[in-house]
Amino acid sequence: MPKIIVRKSRPLKGEVKISGAKNSVLPIMAASLLAQDKVILEDIPPLRDVEVISEVLTSLGANVRKHSDGIIEINSSKIDHSEAPYDLIKKMRASFLVIGPLLARMGRARVSLPGGCAIGARPIDLHLKGLSALGAKIELGHGYVEAKADRLIGDKIYLDFPSVGATENIMMAATMAEGQTIIQNSAEEPEIVDLANFLNGLGANIKGAGTDTIKIQGVKKLGGVRHTVIPDRIETGTYMVAAAITGGDVTIKNALTDHLKPMIAKLKECGVEIYENGDEIRVNASNGINAIDIKTLPYPGFPTDMQSQFMSLLSIAKGTSVIIETVFENRFMHVSELNRMGANIKIEGHSAVVQGVKGLQGAQVRATDLRAGAALILAGLVAEGTTEINDIYHIERGYVSIENKLRNLGADIERVE
Numbered sequence: 230m231p232k233i234i235v236r237k238s239r240p241l242k243g244e245v246k247i248s249g250a251k252n253s254v255l256p257i258m259a260a261s262l263l264a265q266d267k268v269i270l271e272d273i274p275p276l277r278d279v280e281v282i283s284e285v286l287t288s289l290g291a292n293v294r295k296h297s298d299g300i301i302e303i304n305s306s307k308i309d310h311s312e313a314p315y316d317l318i319k320k321m322r323a324s325f326l327v328i329g330p331l332l333a334r335m336g337r338a339r340v341s342l343p344g345g346c347a348i349g350a351r352p353i354d355l356h357l358k359g360l361s362a363l364g365a366k367i368e369l370g371h372g373y374v375e376a377k378a379d380r381l382i383g384d385k386i387y388l389d390f391p392s393v394g395a396t397e398n399i400m401m402a403a404t405m406a407e408g409q410t411i412i413q414n415s416a417e418e419p420e421i422v423d424l425a426n427f428l429n430g431l432g433a434n435i436k437g438a439g440t441d442t443i444k445i446q447g448v449k450k451l452g453g454v455r456h457t458v459i460p461d462r463i464e465t466g467t468y469m470v471a472a473a474i475t476g477g478d479v480t481i482k483n484a485l486t487d488h489l490k491p492m493i494a495k496l497k498e499c500g501v502e503i504y505e506n507g508d509e510i511r512v513n514a515s516n517g518i519n520a521i522d523i524k525t526l527p528y529p530g531f532p533t534d535m536q537s538q539f540m541s542l543l544s545i546a547k548g549t550s551v552i553i554e555t556v557f558e559n560r561f562m563h564v565s566e567l568n569r570m571g572a573n574i575k576i577e578g579h580s581a582v583v584q585g586v587k588g589l590q591g592a593q594v595r596a597t598d599l600r601a602g603a604a605l606i607l608a609g610l611v612a613e614g615t616t617e618i619n620d621i622y623h624i625e626r627g628y629v630s631i632e633n634k635l636r637n638l639g640a641d642i643e644r645v646e
């Protein structure tokens with residue numbers, strides 16, 4: 230099994246370029262099922278998750294062509310299947326995002342229930358509540374969701390929690406519904422805005438994406454479009470923390486600073502210097518790290534997908550930090566691995582109390598999920614000796630060549646088979 234080996238590294242220096250956002254690409258590729266004409270997507274990161282969603286689309290009858298330069302062409306004009314089987318959904322929860330577009334396009338969809346994962350149970354009740362409100366008949370059985378609707382009709386849908394995936398699924402299903410759909414308490418993440426821009430490019434009529442109320446006026450048909458996905462704000466944040474934890478000076482290119490407000494604010498609170506310049510951001514951390522408190526929240530709050538990376542940083546800060554996780558009920562799997570590396574972190578319910586230590590020690594550890602894996606790489610950069618990270622397939626779901634990007638900044642890191 231491949232592993233990542235990290236040794237204590239000098240302060241990172243240099244430039245790194247951010248790839249297209251995983252969490253934009255996946256819903257946008259699912260949404261391409263709605264398009265009657267060719268879709269061309271640019272800046273597509275070569276990630277495992279992108280391969281999985283490509284397989285899902287292909288299994289539904291779409292033609293997916295990958296070019297070497299980060300361009301993917303998708304032709305869904307002849308989709309002829311409406312079933313997404315367990316074998317594909319189990320590889321990646323985001324595959325469940327095909328249910329909304331399939332229902333809108335084919336009038337039916339049979340999609341495996343995604344199940345939970347290391348970070349929580351992750352139910353899909355809000356997705357189904359929204360699709361039912363649009364008129365779909367939903368049946369659950371044998372591990373599958375079956376949704377049927379001769380026609381979808383717009384409605385007002387209030388989400389009990391601003392779920393990213395539910396907002397996306399409902400928004401996609403509503404694009405071709407009769408009349409207007411209003412999603413209240415919708416998620417406001419930048420990836421929702423990117424998806425809405427993509428859908429509007431196809432001919433949809435969506436207003437309000439990026440706020441807590443999205444209005445979708447149904448249209449008869451969607452065409453094709455050429456679309457460039459937004460840069461990955463979580464990858465950006467991860468390299469910002471890599472610079473900070475090593476006391477380095479790194480310039481990050483292709484960064485949308487507007488999407489990074491909580492990360493920038495929290496790093497500044499830690500005593501890190503941040504310089505914003507167009508789509509570049511420079512992170513300089515020569516003065517040590519102060520303890521801070523963090524609470525994860527839906528956007529524009531502090532992202533749960535950056536919680537574990539900041540925990541690595543705060544594990545070597547001066548003083549005690551408290552991190553409260555409010556989005557997922559079980560997103561502290563990295564704590565025991567960080568403690569094995571010498572961190573002093575205690576979990577109390579939804580909070581982690583991080584008592585900063587003088588230094589970490591390299592150890593054999595396991596990436597329990599994508600961001601937990603990233604956090605362990607970050608910890609490995611400053612730990613004495615060697616850190617061996619196992620189960621790195623999680624990391625490769627969401628980070629493009631993380632070992633090469635970090636090595637170019639001076640990190641002592643390699644991926645071994």
Ligand SMILES: CC(=O)N[C@H]1[C@@H](OP(=O)(O)OP(=O)(O)OC[C@H]2O[C@@H](n3ccc(=O)[nH]c3=O)[C@H](O)[C@@H]2O)O[C@H](CO)[C@@H](O)[C@@H]1O
Pocket residue numbers: 251252253255323349350351352353354355356357390391392393394395416420533534556557558
């Ligand atoms: C592919 C993708 O974009 N993944 C992101 C997306 O996941 P995802 O779309 O799965 O996350 P959600 O926003 O839906 O989930 C947030 C919370 O709502 C709960 N919930 C969600 C749906 C539902 O029907 N019922 C329900 O109770 C979840 O269990 C969780 O506790 O947003 C998360 C929150 O920013 C990120 O961590 C993930 O990286």
Ligand SMILES: C=C(OP(=O)(O)O)C(=O)O
Pocket residue numbers: 252322323348534599600627
């Ligand atoms: C939790 C994540 O992704 P997913 O929703 O695909 O599991 C993530 O990107 O950190």
